[in-house]
Amino acid sequence: MQKPFALLLLPFALIATLSFSCTPNADLQGKGESYLQGEWQQDSVPAQKKLVEYSLYHIKFSCDSFFMQINSFSKTNNGPDTCERSGHWVEYIKGGYFQIRDTLHVRGQFCNADHSLKPEGGCFRSGIYEELFKVKKEGDSLVEFSAASSLIPIRAHLIKRTTCTPKPL
Numbered sequence: 234m235q236k237p238f239a240l241l242l243l244p245f246a247l248i249a250t251l252s253f254s255c256t257p258n259a260d261l262q263g264k265g266e267s268y269l270q271g272e273w274q275q276d277s278v279p280a281q282k283k284l285v286e287y288s289l290y291h292i293k294f295s296c297d298s299f300f301m302q303i304n305s306f307s308k309t310n311n312g313p314d315t316c317e318r319s320g321h322w323v324e325y326i327k328g329g330y331f332q333i334r335d336t337l338h339v340r341g342q343f344c345n346a347d348h349s350l351k352p353e354g355g356c357f358r359s360g361i362y363e364e365l366f367k368v369k370k371e372g373d374s375l376v377e378f379s380a381a382s383s384l385i386p387i388r389a390h391l392i393k394r395t396t397c398t399p400k401p402l
Contacts, residue, residue: 261399263297266332268370270294270397273389285309290378290387294330296397299339300348301326316356325351326362337366337378 275290286309291302303324307317316322327348328341340363343351351359366378366387374391 260401262402263331264397264399265294265297265330266337267397268373269332269376270296271391271395272393273376274392275387275389278385287385290389292389295395296399297329297331299326299328299330299341301339301341302346322357324357328362332368335368337368339364339366 271294273290273292273294278284278287278289281287286305286307288303288305291304293300303326305322305324307320310317310320323346325344325346325348326341327344328339330337330339332338340361343357343359343362345351353359365381367381369377369379371377371388376389376391378387378389380387
């Protein structure tokens with residue numbers, strides 16, 4: 234007795250379906266990059282005293298997540314002083330990251346210092362933050378992040394090393 238051609242293909246179709254079918258999301262966060270785990274601080278930028286505006290970064294990497302504090306300084310008044318506070322203001326961002334070769338992709342949302350989401354409007358930026366950084370590791374405790382949107386690199390030194398302990402999602 235000859236079997237129809239469709240019945241011969243059935244086992245192969247079943248295997249292919251199981252191989253490429255959807256899988257549930259992981260129940261733990263990813264590990265991220267081990268060399269980035271911890272807190273990184275930028276203390277100054279080149280020619281800082283000559284610049285009209287500049288920003289200094291404090292970045293905390295925890296597994297595949299980050300929390301960024303951007304301290305901005307300006308010698309000119311670009312808006313209401315209630316926001317800029319005599320030329321100094323702080324913005325916060327939380328989100329996730331991943332690295333492919335020498336490029337770090339960070340994506341998050343502007344938030345408040347307590348990690349709560351920042352509402353639309355008000356002072357400064359809100360909503361989605363997304364940036365690509367070319368990363369140059371200059372040792373165990375010094376990393377340079379060159380943002381695609383900025384000419385001034387972020388040279389950050391490690392102030393506290395941590396290890397990733399993935400948390401449930």
